[in-house]
Amino acid sequence: MLDRQKLLEKAFVAASLQGRGPDAVYAELNTLESSGTLLKLDVEHWTTPEIAQMEAAMLRAADRPRERDWVKPDCLEMTLTQAPHLGQEQVEAVRLACSADGVSLIEAGAGTGKTTIAEAITMAARQSNLQLVGLAPSWIAADELSASTGIDGQAIAKWRHDLAIGTAVPLSSDTLILVDEAGMIGTADMSAILSAAKEAGAKVILLGDRRQLQSVSGASALVAVADILERTATLNGVRRQQVDWQRAASTLMARGETEAGLRAYARHGCIDLVSGEDAARTATVEKWSELRHRLGDDVLIVTRRNIDVIAINSQARLALRQEGKIAPDEFLLPSIGRDDKKREMAISVGDRVRFGEAIPRFGVRNGTVALVQAIEEDVGAETRIQLRLENGETISSRWGDFVRPRLGRQSAVPKISHAYAGTAYAAQGRTAAGTIFHVGGKTDARDIYVGLTRHRQDAHAVVESGRLDAACRLRQDDGRITPTSTAMLERLFSESRQYREKANVLDYVDGRNDFIATGKVSVSEPDNCWSIGSALRASLQLSNLARPFQTLWRIVSSVVSPELKMRTPLPEHFRTLRQDINQRHDARERDARRPHYEF
Numbered sequence: 001m002l003d004r005q006k007l008l009e010k011a012f013v014a015a016s017l018q019g020r021g022p023d024a025v026y027a028e029l030n031t032l033e034s035s036g037t038l039l040k041l042d043v044e045h046w047t048t049p050e051i052a053q054m055e056a057a058m059l060r061a062a063d064r065p066r067e068r069d070w071v072k073p074d075c076l077e078m079t080l081t082q083a084p085h086l087g088q089e090q091v092e093a094v095r096l097a098c099s100a101d102g103v104s105l106i107e108a109g110a111g112t113g114k115t116t117i118a119e120a121i122t123m124a125a126r127q128s129n130l131q132l133v134g135l136a137p138s139w140i141a142a143d144e145l146s147a148s149t150g151i152d153g154q155a156i157a158k159w160r161h162d163l164a165i166g167t168a169v170p171l172s173s174d175t176l177i178l179v180d181e182a183g184m185i186g187t188a189d190m191s192a193i194l195s196a197a198k199e200a201g202a203k204v205i206l207l208g209d210r211r212q213l214q215s216v217s218g219a220s221a222l223v224a225v226a227d228i229l230e231r232t233a234t235l236n237g238v239r240r241q242q243v244d245w246q247r248a249a250s251t252l253m254a255r256g257e258t259e260a261g262l263r264a265y266a267r268h269g270c271i272d273l274v275s276g277e278d279a280a281r282t283a284t285v286e287k288w289s290e291l292r293h294r295l296g297d298d299v300l301i302v303t304r305r306n307i308d309v310i311a312i313n314s315q316a317r318l319a320l321r322q323e324g325k326i327a328p329d330e331f332l333l334p335s336i337g338r339d340d341k342k343r344e345m346a347i348s349v350g351d352r353v354r355f356g357e358a359i360p361r362f363g364v365r366n367g368t369v370a371l372v373q374a375i376e377e378d379v380g381a382e383t384r385i386q387l388r389l390e391n392g393e394t395i396s397s398r399w400g401d402f403v404r405p406r407l408g409r410q411s412a413v414p415k416i417s418h419a420y421a422g423t424a425y426a427a428q429g430r431t432a433a434g435t436i437f438h439v440g441g442k443t444d445a446r447d448i449y450v451g452l453t454r455h456r457q458d459a460h461a462v463v464e465s466g467r468l469d470a471a472c473r474l475r476q477d478d479g480r481i482t483p484t485s486t487a488m489l490e491r492l493f494s495e496s497r498q499y500r501e502k503a504n505v506l507d508y509v510d511g512r513n514d515f516i517a518t519g520k521v522s523v524s525e526p527d528n529c530w531s532i533g534s535a536l537r538a539s540l541q542l543s544n545l546a547r548p549f550q551t552l553w554r555i556v557s558s559v560v561s562p563e564l565k566m567r568t569p570l571p572e573h574f575r576t577l578r579q580d581i582n583q584r585h586d587a588r589e590r591d592a593r594r595p596h597y598e599f
Contacts, residue, residue, distance in 0.1 A: 001041075001045055001046075001047055001051070001218045001219055001502065001503055001504070001505070002038070002045065002046040002047060002048075002218075003044065003045060004043070004044045004045065004046070005044075007029075007046070008025070011025045011028070011029070012025060033046075036049065037049075039052065039521045040523065041505065041508035041509075041521070041523055042508060042523070045503065045508070047505050047521065049519075049521075051187070051218075051219075051505065052505050052515075052519050052520070052521050053519035054187055054188060054191050055187050055191070055219065055224065055504060055505050055506065055519075056505075056515055056516050056517075056518070056519035057191050057195055057519065058187060058190050058191035058194055058195070058221065058224070058225070059224060059225070059228050059506065059516045060198075060516055060517070061103075061191070061194035061195045061197070061198040062103045062194050062225045062228050062229065063103075063228050063229075063516075064101060064102025064103050064198060065101050065102075065229075065230050066100045066101060067100055067101065067102040068100055069100050070098070070100075070125075070128065070130060070174075070176055070203040071098035071124050071125055071128045071130070071176075072127070072128045075124050075127035075128045076094075076095070076098050076124045078124075078127065079094075079120055079123045079124040079127065080094065080095075080120070082123070083120050083123075085116070086116065086120060087113070087237060089235055089236065089237050090113055090116060090117055090120075090235065092233060093106050093108075093117055093233035093234075093235055094117060094120045094121060094124070096231060096232070096233040097117070097121050097205045097233065098121060098124055098125075099231070101229070101230075101231065102197070102198065102203055102204065103194060103197075103203075103204045103205075103206070103225070103229065104203075104204070104205045104206070104229075104231075104232075104233075105182070105205075105206045105208075105222075105225065105226055105229055105232040105233070106205070106206070106207050106208075106232070106233045106234075106235065107208065107209060107210065107226070107232060107233070107234045107235070108207060108208070108209055108234075108235040109209055109211070109235060109236060109238065109250070109251075109253075109254025109255075110209065110212065110238070110240070110250060110253070110254060110449065110450070110453035110454075111238045111239060111240025111241060111247075111250055111431075111453055112235035112236065112237055112238055112239065112240075112254065113235060113237070113239050114180075114207055114235065115144075115148040117207070117235070118145065118148055118149050118178065118180070118207065119148060119149055121178065121205060122149040122150065122151060122178070125176045129174070130174055130175065130176045130203075131169070131172065131174055131175045131176070132149075132151045132175075132176055132178065133151070133154075133159075133169065133171070133175060133176070133177045133178070133202075134146060134149065134151035134152065134153035134154065134177075134178050134179075134180070135153065135154055135155075135156050135159055135177060135178070135179045135180070135193065136153060136154075136155065136156065136179070136180040136181050136429075137155070137156055137181050137184040137185050137189070137215070138155055138181070138184075138366070138367060138425075138429075139155045139158075139358065139365035139366045139367050139368070140365075140366075140367035140426065140429065140430070141153075141180055141181045141184075141428075141429045142154055142155050142180075142365075143365065143367075143368075143390075144180070144429050144430070145178070145180045149178070151178060153180075155365070155366070156185065156189045156192075156193070157189075158358075160189065160192050163192075163196065170200075171196060171197065171199075171200035171202045172200055172201065172202065173200065173201035173202065174202075175197075175200065175202035175203070176202065176203045176204075176205065177193065177197055177202055177203065177204045177205070178205050178207070179193060179204060179205065179206050179207065179208075180207050180208075180429070181207070181208055181428065181429055182206040182207060182208030182221075182222050183208035183209050183210050183211075183212055183213070183214060183215075183220075183222045184208070184212075184213055184214065184215050184216075184425075184428065185208075185215055185221050185222065186215035186216070186217030186218065186219060186221060187215075187217070187218070187219045187221045187224075187504070188217065189215075189217075189221075190221035190222075190225065191221075194225075206222070206225070208222050209254070210222050210223055210226070211253070211254065211256055211445070211446065211449055211499075212428055212446060212449055212450050213424060213425055213428050213446050213447075213450055214446070214501075214502050215502070216425075218502060219502050219503070219504045219505075220501060220502040220503070220504060221504075223501075223504065224504045224506050227506070228516075236251065236254060236255070237251075238250040238251045238254065240431060240453070240455075240456055241453075241455065241456065242456055242457055243457070243458070245264055245268060246264075246455075246458075246459065248264070249261035249262075249264040249265065249452070250452075250453045252264075253445075253448070253449045253452070253453060254449075254453075256445075256499070258445035258448050258449050258496045258497070259445075259493050259496045259497050261448075261449075261452065262448055262452070262492070262493060262496045263493060265452065265459070265461060266489055270459065270460050270461060271460075271461045271462075271463060271489070271492075272287070272460070272461070272462045272463065273463050273465040273468070273485055273488055273489070274462060274463070274464060274465060275464070275465050275466050275469065276464070276466060277311075277440060277464055277466070278311075280438070280440060280462055280463070280464035280465075281308065281311050281312050281315055281438070281440070282315060283462050284301060284312055284436055284438040284462040285301075285312060285315045285316050285318075285319050286319075287436050287460050287462060288301055288316065288319075288420075288436045289319050289323075291434040291436065291458060291460065292434075294434075294458075295433040295434045295457055295458065296433060298432045298433040298434070299432060299433060299434040299435065299436065300422070300427055300430065300432045300434070300435045300436070300454055300455075301316070301420060301421035301422070301435075301436045301438060302421075302422065302423070302424055302427045302435055302436070302437050302438070302450070302451045302454060303421060303422075303423060303424070303437070303438040303439070303440060303451075304423060304424055304439070304440070304441060304443060304447050305423075305440055305441055306337075306338045306339045306423065307339070307440075308421070308438055308440040308441075309338055309417075309421045309422060309423060310337060310338065310339065310417075312420065312421040312438060313417070313418035313419075313420050313421050314418075316418070316420035316421065317346070317348075317351070317418065317420070320350070320420075321348075325350055326348045326349065326350035326351050327348045327349040327350055328348070329348060329349070329375075330346045330347065330348050331346070331347050331348070331375050331377075331383060332344040332345070332346055332347075333345050333347055333383060333399050333414075334412075334413050334414075335413060335414055335415070335416045335417065336356065336413050336414070336415040336416075337356075337417045338356065338417050338423075342413055345416065345417070345418075347372060347375065347385075348372065348375070349372055349373065349374060349375055350371070350372060351371075351372040351418065352369060352370070352371055352372075352418065352419040352420060353369070353370055353372060353387070353416050353417065353418060353419055354367065354368070354369050354370075354416065354417050354418070354419035354422070355367065355368045355369075355370070355402070355414075355415065355416055356415035356416065356417060357403075357404045357415045358404060359402060359403070359404050361405075362395045362397070362402070363389070363393065363395070364389070364395075364402075367426065368389060368390065369389075369390055369419045370387035370388060370389050370390070370395075371387065371388045372385060372386075372387060373386045373387065373388050373394070374386040374396075382398050382399075382400070383398065383399045384396065384397065384398050384399070385397070385398075385399055385402075399414060400412045400413075400414070402414040402416060403415070421438070424446075424447050424450045424451055427450060427451070427454055428450050430454055431454060431455075431456065432454055432455055432456070433455065433456055433457050433458075434455050434456075434457055434458045434459060434460075435451065435452070435454040435455040435458075435459040435460075436459070436460055436461075436462065437451035437452055437459065437460070437461040437462070438461075438462050439451075439461060439462070439463040439464065439492075440464050441464070441467070442467070442495060443492075443495050443496070444495060444496070444498045444499065444500055445496055445497065445498055445499045446499065446500070448496050463492060465488050468483075468488040468491045468492060469482075469483055469488060471491050472487045472488055472491060505521065508521075508523055509521055509522055509523060510522050510523060510524055
């Protein structure tokens with residue numbers, strides 16, 4: 001899927017670098033559309049023939065109802081008998097997963113016992129003498145799958161690479177592929193897995209949650225596959241959280257009612273509004289220290305932006321040094337951080353570090369966390385470091401050796417960063433005693449859902465309130481009045497209602513069956529449908545802001561940035577329009593019935 005706004009942003013940047021104007025962009029887009037290189041789905045979205053064919057192949061490979069029994073019925077019953085701890089919902093999910101369908105799907109919300117389900121499926125498969133293959137979108141998730149089931153899990157990218165060069169374990173009709181965190185898998189990876197399984201006659205079981213984070217790549221493969229399958233199982237009963245009201249909040253979030261879950265945390269005083277980025281990060285580290293003193297060191301800091309991760313990691317190290325958890329002596333070593341920028345990294349004995357790439361000779365994977373046990377400088381000024389990995393193994397080598405070998409070149413800069421805070425993508429699939437969820441910028445339902453469901457015992461959210469304050473002032477008649485905490489929380493709650501769903505080609509085509517069978521895109525167009533270039537030119541002319549472009553940018557930016565607003569006041573008709581929209585929105589909210597949840 002190609003989004004019009006993103007496509008235009010890149011196109012205009014490329015054109016400006018070449019000294020070309022907007023007309024050249026429009027002409028090129030028209031050429032791509034008329035040649036069939038771009039296939040128009042609607043005015044806002046396009047795809048390519050390759051993407052369409054890949055999605056159609058994925059859907060064909062997913063449609064394998066009642067094919068045959070892979071898991072023997074008597075082995076399944078024996079497994080369920082040996083697992084009395086399974087609830088009725090979980091038993092039904094295991095039965096569906098082990099059914100005769102070639103592809104089965106279990107949609108499991110955060111903390112609903114997915115790991116327990118995977119253990120039961122694995123046991124039944126082993127008793128049926130099936131070959132087990134475990135896959136996940138990241139090495140962290142793959143390692144979690146391995147730890148819970150005993151399967152030798154792999155990251156999908158590694159498995160596809162091995163499959164392409166012929167070194168992967170061959171699939172057969174006696175293979176069961178267990179895929180974890182399926183909601184984070186893109187169309188290309190999902191198509192590769194399902195197509196390979198269908199060709200070999202292997203069974204696939206997908207475990208995922210469409211409401212947590214989606215794939216970084218385009219489209220939502222899990223949603224498309226779920227629409228094709230005749231039967232799926234859903235786990236709703238949350239078991240992870242020990243506090244009753246937090247478990248109830250997680251249940252609401254798993255059902256898509258993230259706002260209601262977030263309001264529960266606010267009602268129990270678990271959301272702090274802190275003005276200023278530095279102050280908010282400091283508050284996050286203070287809450288983290290407080291939670292660690294109460295629950296132990298198994299406390300995660302989850303946030304969305306890498307810039308917050310880097311800053312919070314730095315402050316967390318200061319707190320640990322004051323506690324005597326890391327040594328006072330620091331070594332400055334070159335590294336490539338989470339933002340892919342080279343910098344001098346301060347490191348001490350006692351630090352926790354995270355590898356940003358796999359290094360096979362050390363048994364290190366992308367996302368592996370290690371504890372620094374010793375640092376020393378050789379006579380030749382080469383710093384040596386000793387690390388203890390999460391699995392208990394100890395590795396020791398020169399700092400410059402912790403790099404992934406690459407053909408034709410060798411980077412001497414390790415891709416290593418501190419591991420106290422991490423992004424929601426890195427945290428999904430993990431469980432800890434406690435969690436601090438740091439909201440440093442605009443958020444949405446998926447981030448909140450992941451950030452507030454990692455914990456077993458307690459969680460707290462720290463929100464930088466400056467942007468919420470600015471948004472509230474824009475809605476007020478008098479922007480000089482300081483918004484109340486209640487008003488700013490309401491702005492946060494409005495963000496928690498936003499689910500940015502990635503679309504699939506299947507969502508736009510007229511004949512679903514024809515598209516799945518052939519991969520050809522057929523979309524109905526109104527008689528007055530314009531080409532890309534014509535539509536864009538007309539929209540600019542209608543806005544009356546085509547010249548100069550800077551005027552449009554300053555007006556749009558002024559709505560977002562208070563600083564720009566001060567320099568560039570909105571025209572009177574924009575202010576009137578904004579007030580009218582706000583008044584209508586407020587009226588709808590007053591009239592709307594909001595469900596009330598007791599915790």
